[in-house]
Amino acid sequence: MTTATKTVSLGISQRIAAAAVAMVLGGVLLYGAGFASANTLHNAAHDGRHAFAFPCH
Amino acid sequence: MIQRILFAAIFAGVLGGVFVSAAQHLKVTPLILEAxxxxxxxxxTTASQTLATAPETASGTLATAAPDHDHAHDHAGATANTTHDHDHGDATTTASDHHHDENAWAPQDGFERISYTLLANIVIGVGYALLLCAGIxxxxxxxxxxxxxxWGVCGFLAFSLLPSLGLPPELPGSVSAPLEARQIWWLSAAIGGAAGLALIAFGRGWIYxxxxxxAIVTPHLYGAPHVAEALGGSLPAELAAEFAIASIITSAGFWLVLGGLSGAFLARKPLSQA
Structure with a gap:
């Protein structure tokens, strides 16, 4: 079986774009779980927030 | 490239979240429940006091942190006149600032609560893993x-250890400065720490x-927001100290798992390839 592995070289702009998307996405997740003040979100993530030492309450 | 980051971050984050949930069960969660x-x-106590005294203190902030609480141990009088190093914040907020809305939904204690905590830990895990993989x-x-x-060690330094220098991990029921001020300070310490560590590790030349x-020390020189009476209510100081250490050690384990797994998943192919 021949495996044709494509080696596409990545430029720095592609890496920056991918990293930026990942950072925004990560920030949104962390904001929702760790910072958002909505009561429901706070109560659901309460113990996780305390355990990770996000400022809570 | 974005698929590779997502793949690595989701796997590392989910496994890290599951790991940390198990680790928290050893000490962190029991301490939260006790607190x-x-x-x-x-x-x-506050409810019965506010019923008996002035109605204007019934909601919102009490004027001072110490005297309105029925202290089991009498540090209220003893520390009222001492000067605190961390006295620069608005010292008007107390535990009563917890706006626990009694009618709001909250998971039932037991299985439901554990499940939501697991879910929250996984979301936090994937979130941190995305930042970590983006950095790599x-x-x-x-x-x-x-x-x-x-990378995991640096994540631990930036997002756990450095912020905890100003704002130690807190148990429910701790008396502390207004939430927003603490969140802003926490973010500045974490972002300053992450950017600072990156500049020190990768910057070429002493100026970087x-x-x-x-970037690392500025938030700490400015100082985290604190109230004069750092530990109010009847929460024992030993419990708070135990929790701070348990939380920091658990986070250290979490970051090592997250860093190791992110590295392992991203190492499967050279980063110069798509």
């Missing part, structure tokens, strides 16, 4: 598991390293 019994006790990809050098562990050092 809540004190928190409820304080809430009951931005750096652009191929990575090994060992280097992944180093100097700027990195400034």
């Amino acid at each position: 809540e019994t004190y928190e409820e006790m304080d809430a009951a 990809v931005l750096r652009g050098k191929d990575i090994t598991i060992r280097q992944g562990l180093m 390293k100097l700027v990195g050092l400034v």
Whole structure:
């Protein structure tokens, strides 16, 4: 079986774009779980927030 | 490239979240549950006091942190006149600032609560893993598991240890400064720490390293928001200290797992390839 592995070289702009998307996405997740003040979100993530030492309450 | 980051971050984050949930069960969660019994006790005391005294203190902030609480141990009088190093914040907020809306939904204690905590830990895990993988990809050098562990150590420093220097991990029922001020300070310490560590590690030339050092220490020189009476209510100080240490050690384990796994998943192919 021949495996044709494509080696596409990545430029720095592609890496920056991918990293930026990942950072925004990560920030949104962390904001929702760790910072958002909505009561429901706070109560659901309460113990996780305390355990990770996000400022809570 | 984005698929690779997502793949690595989701796997590392989910596994890290599951790991940390198990680790928290050893000490962190029992301490939170224990602290809540004190928190409820304080809430009951405050409620009965506010009924008996001035109605204008019934909601919102009490004027001072110390005297309105029925202290089991008498540090209220003893520390009222001492000067605190961390006295620069608006010292008007107390535990009563917890706006626990009694009608709001909250998971039932037991299985439901554990499940939501697991879910929250996984979301936090994937969130942190995305930041970590983004950093590794931005750096652009191929990575090994060992280097992944180093990234994990730096994540722990930036997002756990450095912020905890100003705002130690707190139990429910702790008396502290207004939430927003603490969140802003926490973010500045974490972002300053992450950017600073990156500049020190990867900056070529002393000027970058100097700027990195400034980014790390500035939030700490400015100081985290605190109230004069750092530990109010009836929450025992030993419990708070135990929790702070348990939380920091658990986080350290979490970051090592996250860093090692992120490194392992991203090491499967050179980063110069799509």
